[in-house]
Amino acid sequence: MSVSITDTKSAELYARALQRLPGGVNSPVRAMRAIGRDPIFIDRAEGAEIVDVDGNRYVDYVCSWGPLIHGHAHPEIVDAVITATRRGTSYGAPTAGEVDLADEVARRFPSVEMLRMTSSGTEASMSAIRLARAVTGRTTLLKFAGAYHGHVDGLLAQAGSGLATAGIPASPGVPESATHETVIVPWNDGEAVAKACAEHELAAILAEPYPANMGLVPPVEGFLELLRNKADENGALLVFDEVITGFRVAAGGVQERAGVAADLTVMGKVIGGGLPAAAYGGSRALMDNIAPAGDVYQAGTLSGNPLAVAAGLATLRMLDDAAYVRLSATTEALASGLRDAAAGAGVPVAVTTVPGLLTIFFAETAPRDYAGAQACDHEAYAAFCRGLLARGVYPPPSQYEAWFPSLAHTSEHLDLTLDAAHAAFAEL
Ligand SMILES: *Cc1c(COP(=O)(O)O)cnc(C)c1O
Numbered sequence: 001m002s003v004s005i006t007d008t009k010s011a012e013l014y015a016r017a018l019q020r021l022p023g024g025v026n027s028p029v030r031a032m033r034a035i036g037r038d039p040i041f042i043d044r045a046e047g048a049e050i051v052d053v054d055g056n057r058y059v060d061y062v063c064s065w066g067p068l069i070h071g072h073a074h075p076e077i078v079d080a081v082i083t084a085t086r087r088g089t090s091y092g093a094p095t096a097g098e099v100d101l102a103d104e105v106a107r108r109f110p111s112v113e114m115l116r117m118t119s120s121g122t123e124a125s126m127s128a129i130r131l132a133r134a135v136t137g138r139t140t141l142l143k144f145a146g147a148y149h150g151h152v153d154g155l156l157a158q159a160g161s162g163l164a165t166a167g168i169p170a171s172p173g174v175p176e177s178a179t180h181e182t183v184i185v186p187w188n189d190g191e192a193v194a195k196a197c198a199e200h201e202l203a204a205i206l207a208e209p210y211p212a213n214m215g216l217v218p219p220v221e222g223f224l225e226l227l228r229n230k231a232d233e234n235g236a237l238l239v240f241d242e243v244i245t246g247f248r249v250a251a252g253g254v255q256e257r258a259g260v261a262a263d264l265t266v267m268g269k270v271i272g273g274g275l276p277a278a279a280y281g282g283s284r285a286l287m288d289n290i291a292p293a294g295d296v297y298q299a300g301t302l303s304g305n306p307l308a309v310a311a312g313l314a315t316l317r318m319l320d321d322a323a324y325v326r327l328s329a330t331t332e333a334l335a336s337g338l339r340d341a342a343a344g345a346g347v348p349v350a351v352t353t354v355p356g357l358l359t360i361f362f363a364e365t366a367p368r369d370y371a372g373a374q375a376c377d378h379e380a381y382a383a384f385c386r387g388l389l390a391r392g393v394y395p396p397p398s399q400y401e402a403w404f405p406s407l408a409h410t411s412e413h414l415d416l417t418l419d420a421a422h423a424a425f426a427e428l
Helices: 008-020 075-086 098-106 121-136 190-201 223-234 255-260 306-316 321-345 370-374 378-388 411-426
Strands: 042-046 050-053 057-060 115-119 138-144 183-185 202-207 237-241 262-268 276-281 350-354 358-362
Touching: 008 202, 050 262, 057 411, 075 183, 075 306, 098 115, 098 306, 115 121, 121 202, 121 237, 138 190, 183 190, 190 202, 190 223, 190 321, 223 237, 321 350, 321 358, 321 411, 350 370, 358 378, 378 411
Parallel strands: 138 183, 138 202, 202 237, 237 262
Antiparallel strands: 042 050, 050 057, 115 276, 262 276, 350 358
16 A cells, blocks of 8 residues: 655755755755655654655654754753744854853763864864874874765765775865875774774774764674774774764763773764754863864854754753663664564565664665675665655665664654555565
8 A cells, every 4th residue: 555645845845946956955865866756845843753845744763864862843952942042143252051061071971071062063073183183193094984974075085996995085076185095994894994004104093983874884893992902003093973873872972882982072963952063072182282272273153052052952961861761762662663574574674773773774684884785775775765755754765874763753653654664565
């Protein structure tokens, strides 16, 4: 039974948008090209549900790609933002809220004694790299194939052939000069990391400690410890990009769960509670190099914006231990329901999960690295997503993006999702 939804208004808006916005959108994945359909224009959202401009209602598993751990338009967050707005939207001068938020972050991340706020995760990772290069006096970076750290030139690099290759630009407009100092190795490949460390003096090893931008591909046992050791041996800084995982997989991110501390941590998404905010931080000794305490320059007109800080503070303050237990249970229930639904329909899938994140890979076994994620059946994922959307479930429209269950997802939402999944699998 395929349900038809009307999409007249979305189609009209898309036609207009294509005239003014490249591809009709302001960030590429929203266009839904990877799943072979046109984008859906959103009118409003509440809790775990979004409503499009044609009045169709969906259970949302994108949740703005991670910030909305409490779901959409949570009353306490909305109130905090409205209250802040009435007091002025931006001053270009420091506020108490920024100090409070820095305290809240430091309390959760023992490795982050000091931090600097930015407006996006891209800026935060760019600035963390600048700091790593400044303090080590080195330029070369190690990153992992399939990891995303924002659209920083030097990190928009893809692997050439073979292990531990110098990066080649992953986009026109990114000069080779920006990527030839980025070394790219496969995720979960300890030998490749060791080889790269033997061949290069690195400024930083940069990793999403639970990579979630090639789908969720958790580290194999001991891999994060290996990164910590190799960084120390090499004299490089270990930079964990916890933009997705920070405050989500645990209060203190992957560092808390894995017991491996980074030298610098990049944060974003949840920290801004749905408004533009991100940060990078580390030890006092490292962060005191940032201007004006030190001479590593970095600035931002809207950095530490009072609205974003208010949303971030309200978000973090509601994340108590019980919240993480609940988010983990929701994630597990969704994962096992999806596995059962796929098995019932005889569709081979592998569902990876950590608290608050999951990916359903259309493959017999879960990928260990980017090559594995690339080898999945992307056509089947696309068809599955189209089937879900037709039944009121809004999944991340790419095999490379993780699902973001939230604290607003109830057992009714999961039931509706799994009914839709059963039907969508049966159609494949
Ligand atoms: C989203 C993301 C970024 C970039 O953050 P923006 O705010 O989109 O610039 C960086 N790193 C990771 C791991 C992300 O998921």
